[in-house]
Amino acid sequence: MRSVLILILFLFFTTSYISQDSKKITKSFFPDFDIEIPSPAFKKNKGFTNYKEMMSFLDSLVKDYPNDISYRFIGSSQKGKKIPMVYIGNQTNYLAKVCYMGGLHGNEPASSEGMLFLIHNLLKEDSLRHLKENLSIAIIPMANIDGYEKQDRYAANGQDLNRDQTKFSNPESIYIKRAVNEFSPDLMVDFHEYKPYRVDFVNFGEFGVTQQYDAMFLYSGNLNVSKSIRKVTEDYFITQVKPKLDYYDLKHHNYISSKHKNNSIYFNLGSVSSRSSATSYALSNCVSILMEIRGVGLKRTSFNRRVFTTYLLANSYLNTALKNYNELKLAIKQANQFPEDIIIKYKKQKSGYTLNMIDVYENKLIPINVTLHNGLECSPVIKRKRPNYYIIESELSIVTDKLAILGLDIDTLNYDEVLEVESYKIISSKKSPVLFQGFHENIIKSEIILENKLFKKGTFIVPMNQKRSNLAVETLEPEMLSGFLRFNVIKPESINKIHRYLQNKQL
Ligand SMILES: [Zn+2]
Structure with a gap:
């Protein structure tokens, strides 16, 4: 029955x-x-x-x-x-x-x-x-x-x-x-x-x-x-x-x-x-x-x-x-x-929680004990220094176009310049087996390498003292769960065209 x-x-x-x-x-x-x-x-x-x-x-x-x-x-x-x-x-x-x-x-x-x-x-x-x-x-x-x-x-x-x-x-x-x-x-x-x-x-x-x-x-x-x-x-x-x-x-x-x-x-x-x-x-x-x-x-x-x-x-x-x-x-x-600092990876607090729900058969409220993953109580797992600029090589205009939709102001370098930057090196990369919105997400781990690099006049720069700059953090850092790399806006091999600039000089 x-x-x-x-x-x-x-x-x-x-x-x-x-x-x-x-x-x-x-x-x-x-x-x-x-x-x-x-x-x-x-x-x-x-x-x-x-x-x-x-x-x-x-x-x-x-x-x-x-x-x-x-x-x-x-x-x-x-x-x-x-x-x-x-x-x-x-x-x-x-x-x-x-x-x-x-x-x-x-x-x-x-x-x-x-x-x-x-x-x-x-x-x-x-x-x-x-x-x-x-x-x-x-x-x-x-x-x-x-x-x-x-x-x-x-x-x-x-x-x-x-x-x-x-x-x-x-x-x-x-x-x-x-x-x-x-x-x-x-x-x-x-x-x-x-x-x-x-x-x-x-x-x-x-x-x-x-x-x-x-x-x-x-x-x-x-x-x-x-x-x-x-x-x-x-x-x-x-x-x-x-x-x-x-x-x-x-x-x-x-x-x-x-x-x-x-x-x-x-x-x-x-x-x-x-x-x-x-x-x-x-x-x-x-x-x-x-x-x-x-x-x-x-x-x-x-x-x-x-x-x-x-x-x-x-x-x-x-x-x-x-x-x-x-x-x-x-x-x-x-x-x-x-x-x-910016937070690259976090974990949600997990705890037991009692939720009062309506029992549809009894037509009354009953307590339900559930496991809660609390997104309002997250703690950081991986942090990075917040850059003063992200530097994006000019071939990646797809990235700056999307940042502009998000409301960010993008500048360009006025002349060729050698800059000390942090770049990403991918240490592991795989595709999510599950289809999301018609694509498979890229699951990436990266490390940071320091390099001196010549950037051409016209290279995109994203100043990080602007109102919507946290959206650059969330989309550009390779591990981010809704980022451009994760969501196939760029391919894993293109991540070496995005750089972090931490010096205090104004570009
Ligand atoms: Zn809805």
């Missing part, structure tokens, strides 16, 4: 059509909110706002509030749909700049609908006037339009846009990164939804469990992210939003997701990887948060609740950015005082 039930539950969890809450669970844990939401999806009984509906929604707001809202297209999706970035608020005389994004994963609709809800209320609600008077706000409401139109996570070519923020294989990734960097926010929040039912969870509880959290916070524990950025994220933005969620009885936690390794399940907490937005933007020295709302696979169940949660978070973060703009600015200024 038990095995039959497990089989049924396995199918329940894995079939996307029915991998959602039972009426019992919705009623007990996620009752919907009785509020009116103005985005086009709520004018229909089924489906979500499509691209055409979003554009006419935005156009009618621009017509009604020409002084308060504008938008521009930052590029086109793979299927040729133009991606709007919406500007609201004071674009000239502001206290802080905030950028929001929704719909980077096309099957996470509360994010896009929540952005449209926010845009509407910023224009129409008098109680939000202080926000638009004092903040400069940019919003990309539907980042992955092709995916959203099909309610599919991926871009049209099947790639995950939130794993593409160092390799830039997709035009959308490039347009979005350029537009956000050009806007240069103090706070960047990327809104998502997460999947509350996972195959892994069928192993827990009586016959499986599901996540109870309406909202989960994902921010970076990457050790190259400035401590001041991490601190202001936790002490102000996360701290201030929690009581607002509590007020509506919305449950929250730091983002935790299950992973498989060697037939056992563990949980990851926090973000460390620069291929994804939370860490990528934090490395560019702005406060960066990725929000996960409980929603993937739920279709329109508890949908008002999910969209309202997104809106509430977005609203709260705007208020914090305004109220604590001094602390926000100071943290960013402190982040630009770079430390002496």
Whole structure:
């Protein structure tokens, strides 16, 4: 009997059509909110706002509030749909700049609908006037339009846009990164939804469990992210939003997701990887948060609740950015005082952890004991000195092109020069057996050799005293998990064309 039930539950969890809450669970844990939401999806009984509906929604707001809202297209999706970035608020005389994004994963609709809800209320609600008077706000409401139109996570070519923020294989990734960097926010929040039912969870509880959290916070524990950025994220933005969620009885936690390794399940907490937005933007020295709302696979169940949660978070973060703009600015200024060392390799703290989850059979919360790999508690394993410049030989323009997309300023040598540099020598190299985004990663170990080398006029140099220089660290050092070598942007034999300059001379 038990095995039959497990089989049924396995199918329940894995079939996307029915991998959602039972009426019992919705009623007990996620009752919907009785509020009116103005985005086009709520004018229909089924489906979500499509691209055409979003554009006419935005156009009618621009017509009604020409002084308060504008938008521009930052590029086109793979299927040729133009991606709007919406500007609201004071674009000239502001206290802080905030950028929001929704719909980077096309099957996470509360994010896009929540952005449209926010845009509407910023224009129409008098109680939000202080926000638009004092903040400069940019919003990309539907980042992955092709995916959203099909309610599919991926871009049209099947790639995950939130794993593409160092390799830039997709035009959308490039347009979005350029537009956000050009806007240069103090706070960047990327809104998502997460999947509350996972195959892994069928192993827990009586016959499986599901996540109870309406909202989960994902921010970076990457050790190259400035401590001041991490601190202001936790002490102000996360701290201030929690009581607002509590007020509506919305449950929250730091983002935790299950992973498989060697037939056992563990949980990851926090973000460390620069291929994804939370860490990528934090490395560019702005406060960066990725929000996960409980929603993937739920279709329109508890949908008002999910969209309202997104809106509430977005609203709260705007208020914090305004109220604590001094602390926000100071943290960013402190982040630009770079430390002496960079971290090449780290390990996550591992510990036991008790997670309260909903037993789907018993319809009640039960404690689940799990192994936690804590990305917010990392310790360094390999360190290197932070160079004053990276020097990149002129054949590797693919590297400097990608660094420019990441928002780095690149210079060149004005004349031929012999410089004492550190260069990399590869001591081991293999390909990952697993396919990721259509390629096999290069797993590299290198050592540093000192050499005097003649560099030609026109050789690229990357000054490391600039705001986004931590992204050069994360992409150029050969061992980095989201680096250019790891991700086949360059071949292992090309690494000897990248050098580290540690002398104090200005180039
Ligand atoms: Zn997502």
